[in-house]
Amino acid sequence: METVPIPLDCVDGFTEAYYGRPERFLEPEVRRSQSAWGFVDHDAEQCAVDRLRADLESGAWDARFGHLRDQPEFHGSLRLVIGLP
Template sequence: MIAQRPDRAAACVRGTAEALPLRDGSVDAALAVLTVHHWTDVEAGIAELRRVARKRIVILTWDQSVFREFWLVREYLPAAAAVSAGHAVPVARLVELLCGARVEPVLSPHDCTDGFGAAFWRRPDAYLDPGVRAGISMLAQADPRELVDGLSMLDKDLNSGAWHERHNELSTLDRLDAGYRLIVSG
């Protein structure tokens, strides 16, 4: 990602959540986007965000209890759901660590251009693309052998029209609550 930045972009630094290479109170706000599930020590990472941020901390994560009902993981890729659940940090735990932060739902638009887990909720054929799956950690980290049957079933259901029949109501929605949440402190 750093290599993709324009030459005139603001400076960036490399570090880990648990040891941010920044001075105390050096930023107005700290933002963590779909990353806390990759941290080795969530408590240390939150402490670091609190240390460097003067005013606000914002975390985008997901509520596992909502996400596990997402059609892709519920019907086709339970192995991915297991990866997701195994790494998820409960929203309540993050709120606790951030001393009572507020939680706001983030609805995914039907034409979302980002590639996170539920971004293609109304474009299911995207999940058949290996390039798309490689950019979604729960799919990239799952054992590929455990995804084969589910992906084959999804492909079959798309070709037969069964997926569209079963999920017809999705075609009328502009946004979907797949469990993504903003946790805002400060």
Template sequence: MQEVLVPIDCVDGFTVAFYARPERFLEPAGRRSQSAWTFVDNTDETRAVEHLRRDLDTGAWDKRHGHLRIQPEFVGSLRLLTGHP
């Protein structure tokens, strides 16, 4: 098993690809491209998005996580499994 590094400029729409660009979660089309959001009901999605919007507007997100905006790569939960016959 090998960790998969996600680059800061990853163009794929999977959730962790936006680690340095949280604003993408404010876009409905961006959320629709991620299967994880299908498990979240509309009320909770609205609440989460508004909370993120507020944190971005006030600078709270950047205060807590701003270092991610310049981190060249992110190691999340992605792993590459290789099978050998």
């Protein structure tokens, strides 16, 4: 099994693809394209989005996670499973 690094400019649209671009989660169409949001009820989703928006506007997100905006790749949960004959 190998870790699959996710590039900062990944366009696939899965959740970890936006590790350095959190503003994308403010877009309803982005959330609708990610299956994980289907397990979150509307009120919880709205609360999460409102909190993220506030953190982005205040600079709190960047103060804590801003280094991710320049990180060339992210080693998250993606794994490549290699089967041998």
